Amino acid sequence: MEAFEPTIIAFVCNWCTYTAADLAGTARMVQSPRLRLVRMMCTGMVDPKYVIKALLSGADGVLISGCHPGDCHYINGNYKARRRVKLLNEILTGFGFDERRLKLTWVGASEGNEFAATVNRMVEDIRALGPSEAAAVQAL
Amino acid sequence: MANRIGVYVCHCGTNIAGKVDVAEVARFARGLRGVAVARDYKFMCSDPGQEMIIRDIRELGLNRVVVASCSPRLHEKTFQNACLRAGLNPFLFQMTCIREHCSWVTADGLEATDKAKHIVAAAVARVNYHEALYSRVEKVHPDVLVVGAGIAGMQVALDISRAGHNVHLVERGPSIGGHMAQFDKTFPTLDCAACISTPKMVAVSQEPRINLMTYAEVVDIKGFVGNYTATVRVKPRYVDMRRCTGCGLCMEKCPTKVPSEFEAGMGERRAIYRNSPQSVPNKPVIDAAHCRQLGGKKCGVCAKLCPSGAIDFEQKEQLVSMDVGTIVLATGFDVFDPTPLGQYGFGRYDNVLTGLQFERLNNAVGPTDGKIQMKNGEKPGSVGIIHCVGSRDTNHHPYCSRVCCMYALKYDHLIKDKLGHDTQVYNFYIDMRCFGKGYEEFYRRVQEEGVHFIRGRPAEVTDEDGHLVITCEDTLLGRIVRVPVDMVILCTAMTPRADAAEVARTFGISQGLDRFFLEEHPKLGPVSTATDGIFLAGTCQGPKDIPDAVAHASGAACQALSLAARGEVTISPTISHIDPDICSGCKSCIDLCAYSAIEFDERRRVAVVNEAMCKGCGSCAGHCPSGAAQIRHFSERSIFTELSGMLAGLPHPPAATVAMAHPIPAAETHGQTAQGA
Amino acid sequence: MPSVARLPVENGNPVRAMQELLRRLLAEDDIVGVFAPRQPPAKGAVMPSLITDPEALASVDPASPSFPVNAAQQVARLTRGDLDGKLIAVLRPCELRAFTELVKLNQGSLQNLIIVGADCHGAFDNDGFRAFMESNGGKPGIDNSADFLRRVSAGEFTAAANGGPALARACRACEHPAPEHADLTIGLFGQDTSRDVLLIPGTAQGEALVSRLGLATSGSGAGRDEALTRIRAERTAYRDAMFEETRAATATPAKLAEYLAACVGCYNCRAACPVCYCRECVFLTDVFAHEPWQYLGWARQKGALRMPTDTLFFHLTRMAHMSLSCVGCGQCSNACPNDIGVMELFRTVAARTQSAFDYEAGRNPDEKPPLTVFHQKEFAEVTGGHD
Structure with a gap:
């Protein structure tokens, strides 16, 4: 059997993590290609539906990444995101989703190295967990 | 749906093409639904690159464009403008990054090509659901409202008025000048506070473009950036400002004496009073709470004495409203009341003073x-x-509080200077913070003057046989010291105004954890607030010394001026919209909005976005269960399709790409894996 | 301590006593109407009704074991604006808790409302109620309810023994049998309801009403607390077993899909849900009007695509939207045409989500729904301890 390579969707804030991803790129910090970015204006914009949709339609993991507490470009969107992720975690883990499949991190605009490390760590974690069962369910 | 999408894959020289097979990505894009043309090109951002896109839009009738190149943070505007030049609404365009997020960070070329395909597929899927959007332009009223006339507020008013704009300067107290008018000398230069602030106060009163309103408070703000309406309550002074000559006769015979706020309780004033002879305006005010006549008793001595008949006990409070484009808050700080720190004996011992009290004691x-x-x-x-x-x-x-170390050093010097070298001065400090221009030098000078510095926070001040004794652990010596002194000065904190929360509500701005007003960004937006058109000046944003407050104020003036001078403001269209046919009126979005940009329409029972105040952060859309609230350009449909594009299996996976073992292994295998998980 | 009054029961039927209470309340000056479950002319399940004519109170039946709809949304509708006076609403505990959630969401108001709650022995689902009526043999409507109170107090209907009707699972798993923060509570637990029932004021407004009615006060609800404790313990045990069973049945995504395999996407569960307050469910909006090629894309990706689509998505999203407000009334299960254990699933999830936010749906009208507030320092575990 071929080695499993996970697919991870990352909803990232334009002002911090997306910028950090740019920075990581400029600094040529090699990352796993298995994580793909969806640019949001703020983590506070990430509707729980987006996470559920991603997990049902093939993502093995979802990363949400925004500004550090106190640094949110929109004052407090990241705090709202944190509550929504908390809620989703409570729901999803009850159905056997490993909580490592949904991750919230704070990566500031200057933290290119932290972004690259986050990507590689998460890909590594999910690779170890194996494919998401939800992705294989033949229903949406 | 018959979209005609053009996809443009950039080589960026070898930056992308050196890793990603750009021709293969373009070939892949051609097979995607709705794609009319897909090309790769050496430098898409170059003039020929842009021209190619423009030509295709015109000749091939493209109605959507996707560019896959560097980060949109670099060239999104470039390509949006190219679309615009070709007559395509710039929001029908999607830029997606295959350089920073792909070619530059992926080790393997096949994997990078594969990732680029997913990224392009997502952008193509998404752009199908883009809508044409139009920026709105609103006029900005040229007048500026400045709230608070301490040193920061005065600086703002002067800067703006001198640039040719009208300023309404509203001060709550009976005269302007703020805390600085109470000080004696200023650190580190020791120039006299009055000497440098009085000319500013006079300039404010004489500047024809400044409408100075003292003894007045802003009670209501309506509107949005460029178009605010302020309501100001002008309290009755009971002194006719036009008749009064400021001679001061009235104050001499007033029978009522009360502790003076201006003297920080160190002296008394009458019921009709002014702060000092240098007050601006230099005309007294009657304190209705203490005036005998206004309290219903027989008096009226001031009215009898006034040679110009300026006393008017019939004056009533007035509400004045004014239109302004921008607002600067310079409402200042309060001095921390040290009474709760009972161990220092403030209020219990006569000779335990606050810093401000010492300023008055020392003031000529x-x-x-x-x-x-x-x-x-x-x-x-x-x-x-x-x-x-x-x-x-x-x-x-x-x-x-940032100023205490320095004013303590100032007191050290002044005490030595006025009382002689034999007077002993002891500083009890945690760390000396002398960071400003000339501050460290001043610290050294004071040290050389023989002042004592004891590192430690005192445990208590006690009265022993008429002497005050300060007990403190000297943390450098590691032992308890007991220092008998005649007088204790408490370097009290600068605190947010007691009514800061109420003011924040009135103006629709936020407070930080420390309850000072919250700036838009701690580093890059220190004078703006989250509410467009409202700026902060001076200590209402956080503790500052005079030079910092003045610099902050000039920054705020500049920000307000740039809006006022331009005369119009462009309002981004990528903001929230709440569909009134879907909204259930639960008001959750109103609670979640950090910008007070959502109002409730009581008649229709739906939430309505104030487009001028919305910043498009999506706190509302991220919550709204019915999807009534959506951010334009980030609609649920566009995100869902972006996800579909990003997660779709590639139609022709290159055989060599190991990574494409995904997506679908047999279901049984999954079952086993999940049980292990 | 509020003074507990006793409502005398004549002819052994407590429903009559409740009707009499409502008649007297309706006669009060500022009362414009009574909202209560009422028997239709042909005997059958009660339906909530807005009553202004005292005569019509003769068919009101707060003790009916039928529960075809959770009335919270209807009370919300009636209080979403001006009333010319006060409305008396007779609600089951779960209806009151759902209504409390709706008040927080600005769908209804506690103003102009006097809430009369009754101790709830539980109800049958629609099928169960028909079976009960057959088993009780052709009596007029409210006599059935009196019989029900007597039989359920004696311990009947708690399990489907001997093929007889059993109370709905939602009710058997409900640890909130007594109304919380009602103005007046009709106390049935531990009482000989053929003689009298308790009338317990829960608010100043309720207290004032009791004193205006001039009923004899008894000082205490003798026996009620003990009965309540016992019922709560039984139900909590049943609930916990139900949680365990549901957790096991939905322990993996594949099992969850299997659990929901019969879902036809009718959205009856959401229509029946008292706290699903959206005017239009997002799943009915054009966000979910997919293009044919999109279906094909998903099918290609998964090899096969079950249709209708978005059923798993719907249920998971509904958990995100309303599990924090779920009161466990069970109307979702009652409404499901294909007998999916929707209530069991949602209650199990709700127990997790509500406890995660230290929140309990319907507990307190002043509590903000957890997703409408936030704090700077909280839930550090979500980000691995970084905040």
Whole structure:
């Protein structure tokens, strides 16, 4: 059997993590290609539906990444995101989703190295967990 | 749906093409639904690259464009403008990054090509659901409202009025000047506060473009950036400002004496009073709470004495409203009341003073005519100065008040200077923070003047046989010291105004954890607030010394001016919209909006976005269960399709790409894996 | 301590006593109407009704074991604006708790409302109620309810023994049998309801009403607390077993899909849900009007695509939207045409989500729904301890 390579969707804030991803790129910090970015204006914009949709339609993991507490470009969107992720975690883990499949991190605009490390760590974690069962369910 | 999408894959020289097979990505894009043309090109951002896109839009009738190149943070605007030049709405365009997020960070070329395909597929899927959007332009009223006329507010008003704009300057107190008018000398230069602030006060009163309103408060703000309407309550002064000549006769015979706020309780004033002879306006005010006549008793002495008949007990409060384009808040700070720190004996011992009280004691026009003396009129032989009272204290205010170290040094010097070298001065400090221009030099000078510095936060001040004794652990020596002194000065914290929360509500701005008003960004937006068109100046944003407050104020003036001078403001269209046919009126979005940009329409029972105040952060859309609230350009449909595009299996996976073993292994295998998970 | 009054029961039927109470309340000056479950002319399940004519109270039946709809949304509708006076609403505990959630969401108001709650022995689902009526043999409507109170107090209907009707699972798993923060509570637990029932004021408004009615006060609800404790314990045990069973049945995504395999996407569960307050469910909006090629894309990706689509998505999203407000009334299960254990699933999830936010749906009208508030320092575990 071929080695499993996970697919991870990352909803990232334009002002911090997306910028950090740019920075990581400029600094040529090699990352796993298995994580793909969806640019949001703020983590506070990430509707729980987006996470559920991603997990049902093939993502093995979802990363949400925004500004550090106190640094949110929109004052407090990241705090709202944190509550929504908390809620989703409570729901999803009850159905056997490993909580490592949904991750919230704070990566500031200057933290290119932290972004690259986050990507590689998460890909590594999910690779170890194996494919998401939800992705294989033949229903949406 | 018959979209005609053009996809443009950039080589970026070898930056992308050196890793990603760009021709293969373009070939892949051609097979995607709705794609009419897909090309790869050496430098898409170059003129020929842009021209190619423009030509295709015109000749091939493209109605959507996707560019896959560098980060949109670099060239999104470039390509949006190219679309615009070709007559395509710039929001029908999607830029996606295959350089920073792909070619530059992926080790393997096949994997990078594969990732680029997913990224392009997502952008193509998404752009199908883009809508044409139009930026709105609103006029900005040229007048500016400045709230608070301390040194920061005065600076703002002067800067703006001198640039040719009208300023309404509203001051709550009876005269302008703020805390600075109460000080004697200023650190580190020791120039007299009055000498440098009085000319500013006079300039404010004489500037024809400044409408100065004292004894007045802003009670309501309506509108949005460029178009605010302020309502100001002008309290009755009971003195006709046009008739009064400021001669001061009225104040001499007033029978009522009360502790003076201006003297920080160190002296008294009458019921009809002004702060000092240098007050601006230099005309008295009657304190209705203490005036005998206004309290219903027989008096009216001031009215009898006034040679110009200016006393008017019939004056009523007035509400004045004004239109302004921008607002600067310069509402200042309060001095921490050290009473809760009972261990220092403030209020219990006569000769324990706050810093502000000492300023008045030391002031040439203060209650002692500038003589530093104890309550009994004698010179103190020794003075203890306790730093960080209420600051750097998790029980009160965790922050550093930033000015106390320096004014303590100023007191050190002034005491030595006025009382002679034999007067002992002891500083009890945690850390000396002398960071400003000339501050460290001043610290050294004061050290050389023989002032004592004891590192430690005193445990208590006690009265032992008529002497004050400060008990403190000297943390450098590691032992308890007990220092007898005649006078204790508490370097009390700068705190947010007691009514800061109410003011924040009135103006629709936020407070930080420390309850000072919250700036838009701690580093890059220190004078703007989250509410467009409302700016902060001086200590209402956080503790500052005079130079910092003035610099901050000039920054705020500049920000307000740039809006006022331009005369119009462009409002981004990528903001929230709440569909009134879907909204259930639960008001959750109103609670979640950090910008007070959502109002409730009571008649229709739906939430309505104020487009001028919305910043498009999506806090509402991220919550709204019915999807009534959506951010334009980030609609649920566009995100869902972007996800589909990103997660779709590639139609022709290159055989060599190991990574494409995904997506679908047999279901049984999954079952086993998940049980292990 | 509020003074507990006793409502005398004549002819052994407590429903009559409740009707009499409502008649007297309706006669009060500022009362414009009574909202209560009422028997239709042909005997059958009660339906909530807005009553202004005292005569019509003769068919009101707060003790009916039928529960075809959770009335919270209807009370919300009636209080979403001006009333010319006060409305008396007779609600089951779960209806009151759902209504409390709706008040927080600005769908209804506690103003102009006097809430009369009754101790709830539980109800049958629609099928169960028909079976009960057959088993009780052709009596007029409210006599059935009196019989029900007597039989359920004696311990009947708690399990489907001998093929007889059993109370709905939602009710058997409900640890909130007594109304919380009602103005007046009709106390049935531990009482000989053929003689009298308790009338317990829960608010100043309720207290004032009791004193205006001039009923004899008894000082205490003798026996009620003990009965309540016992019922709560039984139900909590049943609930916990139900949680365990549901957790096991939905322990993996594949099992969850299997659990929901019969879902036809009718959205009856959401229509029946008292706290699903959206005017239009997002799943009915054009966000979910997919293009044919999109279906094909998903099918290609998964090899096969079950249709209708978005059923798993719907249920998971509904958990995100309303599990924090779920009161466990069971109307979702009652409404499901294909007998999916929707209530069991949602209650199990709700127990997790509500406890995660230290929140309990319907507990307190002043509590903000957890997703409408936030704090700077909280839930550090979500980000691995970084905040």
